[in-house]
Amino acid sequence: xxxxxxxxxxxxxxxxxLANNNVNFTLQAGEIHALLGENGAGKSTLMQILYGFHxxxxxxxxxxxxxVHLGSPKDAxxxxxxxxxxxxxxxxxFSVVENTVLGLRERGALLDLQRASEELKELSNRHGLALxxxxxxxxxxxxxxxxxxxxxxxxxxxxxxxxxxxxxxxTPQEKxxxxxxxxxxxEDGRSVVLVTHKLNEIMEIADRVTVMxxxxxxxxxxxxxxxxxxxxRLMVGREVNLRAEKSIRKRGxxxxxxxxxxxxxxxxxxxxxxxxxxxxxGEILGIAGVDGNGQSELAEAVMHLREIKSGRVLLNxxxxxxxxxxxxxxxxxxxxxxxxxHVGSVTEMTVADNAILGLQRxxxxxxxxxxxxxxxxxxxxxxxxxxxxxxxxxxxxxLSGGNLQKLILGREIMRGSAAxxxxxxxxxLDVGAVEAVWGELLRAQQEGKAILLIxxxxxxxxxxxxxxxxxFEGRIMxxxxxxxxxxxxxxxxxxxxxxxxxxxxxxxxxxxxHRETL
Amino acid sequence: xxxxxxxxxxYGASPWQAYYALFHEPFGTxxxxxxxxxxxxxxxxxxxxxxxxxxxxxxxxxxxxCFVLGAAATSxxxxxxxxxERVGPVSFFLFLPLAILFGFLAGGVWAGxxxxxxxxxxxxxxxxxxxxxxxxxxxxxxxxxxxxxxxxSLPETRLLPRTTWLPFILPGTRAHAGILIAIxxxxxxxxxxxxxxxxxxxxxxxxxxxxxxxxxxxVARRILLAAFFAGGLGGLAGMVEVLGSQHRLMDGISGGVGxxxxxxxxxxxxxPLAAIPTALLYxxxxxxxxxxxxxxxIPSSITFILQSLAVLFVLAFDALRYYKINLPGFSPRTPxxxxxxxxx
Numbered sequence: 001x002x003x004x005x006x007x008x009x010x011x012x013x014x015x016x017x018l019a020n021n022n023v024n025f026t027l028q029a030g031e032i033h034a035l036l037g038e039n040g041a042g043k044s045t046l047m048q049i050l051y052g053f054h055x056x057x058x059x060x061x062x063x064x065x066x067x068v069h070l071g072s073p074k075d076a077x078x079x080x081x082x083x084x085x086x087x088x089x090x091x092x093x094f095s096v097v098e099n100t101v102l103g104l105r106e107r108g109a110l111l112d113l114q115r116a117s118e119e120l121k122e123l124s125n126r127h128g129l130a131l132x133x134x135x136x137x138x139x140x141x142x143x144x145x146x147x148x149x150x151x152x153x154x155x156x157x158x159x160x161x162x163x164x165x166x167x168x169x170x171t172p173q174e175k176x177x178x179x180x181x182x183x184x185x186x187e188d189g190r191s192v193v194l195v196t197h198k199l200n201e202i203m204e205i206a207d208r209v210t211v212m213x214x215x216x217x218x219x220x221x222x223x224x225x226x227x228x229x230x231x232x233r234l235m236v237g238r239e240v241n242l243r244a245e246k247s248i249r250k251r252g253x254x255x256x257x258x259x260x261x262x263x264x265x266x267x268x269x270x271x272x273x274x275x276x277x278x279x280x281x282g283e284i285l286g287i288a289g290v291d292g293n294g295q296s297e298l299a300e301a302v303m304h305l306r307e308i309k310s311g312r313v314l315l316n317x318x319x320x321x322x323x324x325x326x327x328x329x330x331x332x333x334x335x336x337x338x339x340x341x342h343v344g345s346v347t348e349m350t351v352a353d354n355a356i357l358g359l360q361r362x363x364x365x366x367x368x369x370x371x372x373x374x375x376x377x378x379x380x381x382x383x384x385x386x387x388x389x390x391x392x393x394x395x396x397x398x399l400s401g402g403n404l405q406k407l408i409l410g411r412e413i414m415r416g417s418a419a420x421x422x423x424x425x426x427x428x429l430d431v432g433a434v435e436a437v438w439g440e441l442l443r444a445q446q447e448g449k450a451i452l453l454i455x456x457x458x459x460x461x462x463x464x465x466x467x468x469x470x471x472f473e474g475r476i477m478x479x480x481x482x483x484x485x486x487x488x489x490x491x492x493x494x495x496x497x498x499x500x501x502x503x504x505x506x507x508x509x510x511x512x513x514h515r516e517t518l
Numbered sequence: 519x520x521x522x523x524x525x526x527x528x529y530g531a532s533p534w535q536a537y538y539a540l541f542h543e544p545f546g547t548x549x550x551x552x553x554x555x556x557x558x559x560x561x562x563x564x565x566x567x568x569x570x571x572x573x574x575x576x577x578x579x580x581x582x583x584c585f586v587l588g589a590a591a592t593s594x595x596x597x598x599x600x601x602x603e604r605v606g607p608v609s610f611f612l613f614l615p616l617a618i619l620f621g622f623l624a625g626g627v628w629a630g631x632x633x634x635x636x637x638x639x640x641x642x643x644x645x646x647x648x649x650x651x652x653x654x655x656x657x658x659x660x661x662x663x664x665x666x667x668x669x670x671s672l673p674e675t676r677l678l679p680r681t682t683w684l685p686f687i688l689p690g691t692r693a694h695a696g697i698l699i700a701i702x703x704x705x706x707x708x709x710x711x712x713x714x715x716x717x718x719x720x721x722x723x724x725x726x727x728x729x730x731x732x733x734x735x736x737v738a739r740r741i742l743l744a745a746f747f748a749g750g751l752g753g754l755a756g757m758v759e760v761l762g763s764q765h766r767l768m769d770g771i772s773g774g775v776g777x778x779x780x781x782x783x784x785x786x787x788x789x790p791l792a793a794i795p796t797a798l799l800y801x802x803x804x805x806x807x808x809x810x811x812x813x814x815x816i817p818s819s820i821t822f823i824l825q826s827l828a829v830l831f832v833l834a835f836d837a838l839r840y841y842k843i844n845l846p847g848f849s850p851r852t853p854x855x856x857x858x859x860x861x862x
Contacts (some may be wrong), residue, residue, distance in 0.1 A: 305731055326734030335732070343732050347724045357722065358733035360715045368713045 004191050005031045005050075005160060010059035012045055019045040020056070021215040027160065028328025032182055032192045034202040036235055037212035038430030039401065043195050046212070047162050049081045052076040067475045081109070082158030084149040086165045092138030096120065096148050099137055100155050117156075123154050127184045143174030143292075143409055144278055150181060161185065162193045171290050172458065172491035179205050192425045197235075197430060199228045200459070211235050232483070236431050239271050252281025252467070253451035254317075256419040261311035263294070263301040263474075265279035271297040273474035274311070278418065279450040284441065284484065286465030287454040289496055291477060294474035295454045296338060302452070315419060329358055338454075340401065344408040354377040354396040355411055377414075385410035386436065402433025409437060413444050423454045436488040438464060440516075458487055472496045536816055543809035544802030550809065556763050557801030558794070559696035560585070560755035564779020565786060565793040566700075566707045567751030571629075573788055574712060574744030575724035578671035579622055580632060581752040582776030583654030584625030588753025589760040590661055591624035592617045593767035596682035597666070606762030613682055616700075617757055619842035625753020628654065628748040633745025643745075651776070661859020662769050685764040696758035700794060703751060707790040710747075722745055727784055727837075752776065802824065 003092050003333045005027040012020040019042045027033050037043045046056045049059070052070035063079055073083075090099050097117045117133040124131040129147045137148060146166060153161055161183075167175045181194055182205060194206060202209050203223060209218045211234040219234050256279040263272035271294040279285045289295055293462050300306035302313055305326055305329045320331050337343040345354045356363050357377035363370040363377065378392045389399055396404060405425065412420060422441065426434040442463055445451055455461050461468050462482055469479045469491035477493035492498075564581045571578040584660040598605045632650055635641040636843055659673065668676040684694040711717040723730040723740045730737050755775065760767055782800050786792035807821030 078627045175797070303732075324736070325731060326735065326736070329734045335734060339728075342726065343728045346722055346729045348725045349722070353718070356718075357729065360733070360735075361721075364715055366708075369715050369718060 001152040004064060006062040007046070007050065008060045008062070010046065010048060010049060010061075011057045012054060012059050014041075018215050018321050018430070020049070020059075023212070023217045025210055025213070025217060026220075027191050027193065028190055029159075030186055030189045031207045032194060032205055032506055034194045034196060034206035034209040035199060035212065036202060036209055036231060038197065038235060038432065039428065040430070041212040042213045042215040044180065047083065047171065047193065047195055049166065050076065051162060051176075052079060054068075061151060072225040074170075077156060077314055079159070080159040081159060081162070082153030082156060082160070084146065084164065084166060087167060088145050088149055090137045090145060091379065093136065095134050096131055096151070097133040097137055099148060100133075101150050104156070115438075119149060120155065126152060127151075127188070128181055136350065141174070141362050142169045143171070143177065146170070146174075146178065147181065158190070159189045161191070162195065163194045165197075166194065167196070167198065167454075171494050172487060173495055174449075175201075178481055196438070199231055202231070203228060203273070213237055230432060231467060251283050251452075252414065252448060254278045254341065255281050256421075256452060257314040257317075258298075258302065259312040259314070261298070261301060261313070262309040263297045263306055265297060265308055270309075271474050272301060275471075275474065275476055276311075277452070277469060277476065279452050281418070281450050282445055282448045283467070284445050284451040284453050284465045286461035286468040287452065287471050288458060288461050288468050288490055288494060289456070289471035291456055293471050297425065297474075298471070299335065299337070299421050299452075302421050303333060305335075315341075326361075329417075332416075332418040334415050334420045336405075336409050336422040336425060337411050338427065340408060345404060347395065349396060350388075350393050351382070351396050351399070351407065352392040353379050354407060355392070357411065359411070359415065381407060381410045381414065384414075385440065400433075402436070403430045405429060405433065405437060406440070409440055411450075417449070419450045419452070421452045421454075423457065425453070426455075426460060427456065434460075458490060470494055527578045536820075537674070539810040539813045540806035540821065542806075544805040548688065549691055549804075550805055552688050552693035553730035554798060554802040555688070555691075555693040555697045557804055558798045559694070559700045560759045560775050561779050561782050561801055562697075562700040562716035562794045563703055563755035563758060564776055565750050565783040565797055566703050566781035566790055567625075567748040568791050569786075569788045569793060570707055570720075570751065571748035572742050572783070574715040574720040574740060575727060575862055576633065576741050576744045576748070578629060578632065578647050578745060578748050579771065579780065580629055580650045580654075580749070580776075581755070581779055582651040582772050582774070583647075583751025584628050584749045584778045585756040585759070585772045586654050586658040588621040588625040588756030589764075589767055589771055590666075590756070591620040591753070593678060593760050594666065596678040597675060599682060599836055600676075600679040605643075607679065607681055610681055610685075617682070618754065621636075621753040621757030622750035623703050623753070625756065629749020629752065630742060632745040632749075633742040636745070637741045655772075657846050658767075658771070659769050662767055666767065666855050672761055672768070675766050676764050678761065682761060683765060684758065687782070690745065692763065694762035696762040699754065699758055700797075703754065704790050704794050706716065707751075711790065716743075755779070764824075771790045781829045783826075785829060785832055791845060 007025040010020045010023040013517055019149045023042070023046055025046065035043045035047070039462065045054060049056045050070065052075050061070060068079060077146070091102065095100070097113055097120055100120060101113070101116050116313060120131070120133040129151055130286050131144070131151055137145060140148070150161065166178060170178060185192055194202070196202065208220060208222050209226070209231065211231060213220050213235060258275060258277040261272050261275045262270060265271045275298065277285065287295055287298070297306055304323060308321060309467050312319055314320065315331050318331070320328055323331065324514060337370045341347050346357065352375050354372045360369070363374040375392060380385065382389060382392060385402045387399070387406045387410070389403060396407065399407065409425065425437050427442065429437065441451060441453070453461065453465055462485060467479055468482050468485055468490060470477045470490055473496060477496070477498060480489065544554040552810070564585065567581055568578070579681060597603065599608050599613060601607060621849070626649065629647070632643055632647045633648055636643045662673045666675045668674060668756060684696055686692065686694050687698070711721060719730065719735045720740050721741070722733060723735060723737050724756055727737050731741070745859045758770065766773060778800065778818060783793060786796040807818035810816050810821065811818040
C-alpha cells in the first residue's frame with residue numbers, strides 16, 4: 001500500500017530534553033491514525049514538526065514518495081497538511097465564511113464572500129458538517145466551532161488533518177457527530193491524525209494507532225489486533241489499573257449541604273440558578289456537565305470565593321454562607337481548584353512554600369513562621385503522595401501538571417477537612433497521574449470525607465462517584481446512581497434534555513447559554 | 519562602566535582619573551564616606567518601602583510625597599519642642615520614638631489612602647500615587663511658605679532645635695544615626711517578608727492574587743497594609759533627612775530621592791538585605807560625582823548616565839536571562855496552544 005506520509009528517524013532535541021528520539025511514523029491515505037501517549041511523550045512535538053512549527057534536528061519527511069521540507073506552517077498548508085488546535089483559532093466576531101477565507105489571498109484583493117459561501121455550503125453538506133456559512137462564530141456551540149475549524153482545512157483542501165485532543169471540550173453527542181465527520185473524511189480518501197490519550201475513543205474510531213513514550217514511538221498497531229489493556233501498557237510502560245476499586249460503604253451523615261444557591265458571574269449573568277445538593281460523609285458526589293454550565297461558579301461560591309446572591313451553604317449543619325474564605329477553610333472545607341497553576345499554587349514560590357498555602361497561619365511559632373515544621377510537612381507530602389520533584393526548594397512551577405496536582409490535592413487532603421471540593425482534578429494529566437489522583441480521592445473517601453467532584457470526564461465520574469448530578473445552565477438536571485447510570489442518559493442531560501422529554505424545549509436556551517459563556 | 523568611559527573621553531579627561539575621583543572620594547576618604555552615608559540613609563529607606571510594596575503586588579511610586587510629608591510631620595514635632603514653644607524641650611530619647619511614629623504615620627497614611635483606593639475601588643495605584651506626589655509637594659510648599667515659615671526671605675522653617683537632631687556617628691563627618699535606623703529597618707523588613715506569616719501572605723498576594731484569595735488571604739487588607747508600611751518607610755526617609763542632614767524643612771527637600779530609591783530597590787532585586795549596600799553604592803556615586811566635577815571638571819550628570827546605564831544593564835541582563843532559551847532554533851516551545859507539557 002502506498003504511504004501518503006512517511007516521517008523517518010525524526011530527532012528533535014530541546015534543551016535538556018530529547019523530545020523525539022528517532023521516531024518513525026507513517027500515515028496512509030484514507031486512514032484515521034491515532035497518536036497516543038502521555039503528556040511529554042513527544043506526540044505534540046512530532047505533530048508540530050509535521051506542521052512546520054518546529055524544525056527537526058535530523059530525519060526525513062516524505063509525502064507521496066517525495067521528500068519535502070517543512071520550514072513553516074505555510075509550507076505545510078501548501079502540501080495539504082492542516083491542524084486543528086485544542087484552542088480554536090477563530091475570530092469570534094466573524095461569520096463562518098469570513099473565518100474560513102481569513103488569510104487566503106488566492107482571489108486577489110477583492111473578497112468574494114458570496115462565492116466562498118456557496119462553496120462552503122457545498123463542502124459542509126458533502127462532509128456532513130451542517131454549518132451555516134453566515135452564522136457568527138462566537139454564537140456557535142464549542143462542538144460546532146470545532147467543525148468550523150475542520151471546514152477551514154477542507155476549504156484549503158487539506159488531505160492530511162491533524163486534530164489535537166479534539167474531544168476534550170465536547171459532550172458525548174457532539175463527539176459522536178465529530179466522529180461521523182471524521183469517518184466521512186476517511187471515505188473521501190483523506191487522512192486524519194488524532195492526537196489523544198483517550199483509549200476508548202481510539203478503539204472506537206481509529207484504524208491504526210502509534211503509541212509514543214519518552215520521545216520514542218514504541219509501537220504501531222492496527223486497532224483490530226490490539227486491546228486497551230495493551231495500549232495502556234505500551235503508553236505507560238507498566239501495568240495500570242484504571243478501574244477504581246470501589247468498596248461498599250455506608251453513606252454517612254450529610255456534611256456539605258447547598259440550599260437554593262444562586263450565583264452570578266463577573267458580567268452579571270446568573271450562572272447558578274437555585275441549586276441544591278447534599279454531600280454525605282464517605283461519599284463522592286460527582287457533578288457532570290459541559291464546561292461553562294456554572295460548575296466553576298458553584299465551586300467558588302461554596303468556598304465563598306465568589307459572592308452568593310441567595311441560598312445557603314451548610315457544613316455539618318452549621319451555616320457558613322457569609323464567612324470568609326479563611327473561615328471556610330477553618331470550618332473544614334478544602335478546595336482543589338481547576339486552575340492548578342494560577343489559583344491552586346503560586347508557581348514562582350518553592351514547593352515548600354506551596355505546601356503551606358492556606359495553612360500559613362497554622363505553621364507558626366509565636367509571631368514567626370514555623371519554617372522547619374512547614375518544611376517537614378512539605379517533605380511529608382512529597383513522600384506520602386509520591387510527588388516527583390528535585391527538592392522542596394525548587395519552584396513549584398517547575399513541577400509537571402500531575403505532580404503539581406498531587407501537591408495541591410495532598411495539601412488539601414492532609415488539612416483534615418470534613419468536606420473536599422475538587423474541580424477537574426485530572427484535566428490534562430497523563431494516565432499514571434490520573435491513576436494516582438483517583439487513588440487518593442478514593443482514599444480520602446474511605447477516611448469518611450464528603451467529596452464534591454466536578455468533572456467534565458464522564459469516565460472519571462462513573463469510576464469514582466457514588467452519585468452523579470448533571471448540571472446544565474446552573475441547574476441540576478437530575479441525579480443518578482453511578483452504579484446504574486447510562487452514558488446516553490447523562491449525555492442527554494448534559495445537553496439540557498431531560499430523558500423522555502421533548503428536546504426542542506432546550507434548543508433556544510442552549511444557544512443562549514453558549515452566547516453567554518463563549 | 520565601559521560605555522561611560524567613552525563619555526569621559528569626550529571631555530578630554532582620562533577615564534581612569536575620572537573613575538578614581540568617582541570612587542576615591544566616597545569610599546577612600548572619611549569625609550566623603552560620611553557624605554555617602556548621609557545620602558544612603560533616605561535612599562535605603564525608600565528602597566525598603568519599594569520592596570515591601572512591590573513584592574506585595576502594589577506598584578507604589580509615591581515615595582516623594584511620603585518623604586516630604588514625613589519630613590513635614592517630624593519638623594512640626596521638632597519645632598514644638600523648641601525653647602519657648604508649647605511643649606518645650608524634651609529628652610532626645612523621648613523625642614526620637616515620637617518622631618519615628620510621626621514620620622511613619624504621615625507617610626503611611628498618605629500611601630494608605632492610595633492603597634485604599636486600589637483595594638476598595640480598584641483604582642490604578644501607579645497613576646494615583648504619582649499624582650499624589652504633586653499634591654504632597656504642594657502641601658509642603660504651602661507649609662513652608664505659610665504656617666511654618668520662618669521670618670526671612672526663603673520658604674523654609676526655622677532651624678530645628680539641636681536637641682532633636684540625630685546624633686553624628688562618625689567624628690569629623692556629617693554621617694548621622696539615620697543609617698542605623700535604615701539598617702534596623704532593613705532587618706525588620708527582611709524579617710517581615712522572610713520569617714513572618716504576614717509577610718508570606720503579602721508575597722503570595724504579590725505573586726498571584728487569585729491564589730492568595732484561594733488560600734484565605736484577605737487580599738485587600740494585605741495590599742492596604744503593604745501600602746501603609748511602604749509609605750511609612752518613605753515617611754521615615756523624610757524624617758531621617760530632615761533630622762539628620764537638613765535640620766530644617768524647606769521646599770525641594772526631597773531632591774528626587776523618592777524616585778532614585780525605587781531604582782535602588784530594583785537594582786537590589788527587591789531583596790531587603792541588598793538594599794543598604796546598593797543604596798550605599800548609589801549614594802557614594804553621587805558624592806563621587808560632585809567630587810569628579812570639582813576635580814576633573816566633568817559634569818556630574820555623567821554619573822547620572824553611568825547610574826542609568828547600570829540600571830538598564832541590570833534590567834537587560836534579566837531579559838537576557840529569561841529569553842536566552844528562546845533564541846530562534848533553540849526555542850523549546852514557541853508559544854503553541856498545545857496541552858502537552860514538554861518538561862515532565
